[in-house]
Amino acid sequence: MTNGLTDASRALLQPLSRSLRNHPKRITAALAALLLTAGGGAFAVASLGPDAADLPQQRIAQPVQSLASDATLAQLTDRPAFTLYRSEQLRSSDTAESLLQRLGVADPAAAAWLRRDPNVHQNLLGRTGRSVTAETTDDHRLTRLTARWAPDDSGNFKRLVIERSGDGFASRVESAPLTASSRLSGGVIRSSLFAATDESNIPDPVAVQLAEIFSGDIDFRRSLRKGDRFSVVYETLEADGEPLRTGRVLSAEFVNNGKKHEAMWFEEPGSKGAYYTLAGESLRRAFLSAPVAFTRISSTFSMRFHPILQKWKAHLGTDFAAPTGTAVRTVGDGVVEFAGVQNGYGNVIFVKHRSEHETVYAHLSRIDVKKGESVTQGETIGAVGQTGWATGPHLHFEFRVNGKQQDPMGIARSSEAAAPISAASRPAFDRVAALMRTQLNSAELIQQASAE
């Protein structure tokens, strides 16, 4: 159950073992603090992927770096001089000077050299969000600067290395393969899903996937409770141990209002993969609960001031706040009944589903479908806008059954689920499910330990 934690702890201890012998108490305290604070309370101790042997190594890189920049470690090391590591993300306004300053480098010669280097101009300055690590001497002079990024989907990444060489510096750009691995993390909801994932350093695409995976059971826009918690295992593509790309969520658990929901990704032979409960039930329903993907600004409101009629009116339907241009997707398979302009609705699409179910998507900035066209669940049919009677960009969505308005969440929740795991795939599924169970339990244990 706690393999990840023990492996990581062992690996953490190795590079510090010498100091541990000399200063057992201090290093233990430092290590404990590190385990509890690494990744801002999230669990940075992911070592559960298929390449588990590689992971602790990589995991160490960050914590030890952050420790190394701490003055306490300086006292713990026996060497008179030591290396400081610091990582930063490039900002659009960064100059060589401002970047070095944030990296804790005080080295005018290095700044002057960076300003002149073509590799720096081409691959660093102006590359907002690119992550850079500096290694400096204890008097803050630059010894090495490294940046890593994935330019395309080739499975390789680029590494810019600038190193001290003689009186000056030398730079080179290298290429190397990204390494796939999985990460285990979790969090507790205090205000919103994104606040919790931010706190745990979980990338946004993972937060969005979490909300989408459980969207049939949990209303992330309206029903999250303070104290709800989650664990998640997701794929990452890493460059020298630094995650550059986020992949798919492999398994997750979400406790909403005391009720536990679970999911794992599984590919049945001959079909594309999907999410199932760990017992093998499909999480896919006949209808999605929302016509736009969950985002940071997702919200709903039920009463609004009508800008044209100048009065408050009960609002039929659900509004999804989203920027103009956000993809609008049909929530279920069906046929386009109407696609065009109608007064208050502006650009609007009506989709007819089976059993007298009908959905309406209004205020669109763009319509991608025509009357009579067949659409499948999740297909993009248009884009969010503010045509018709809309005070700002949002999607007005209605779900009607026999012409009557219904709560989309309720419809989605009670709609038919896709087929469970087939009997033929059951043995393979159960093996993966057992592994996922172990990983999720580990995430939970680690989380509890960090909360104490």
Ligand SMILES: [Zn+2]
């Ligand atoms: Zn509306």
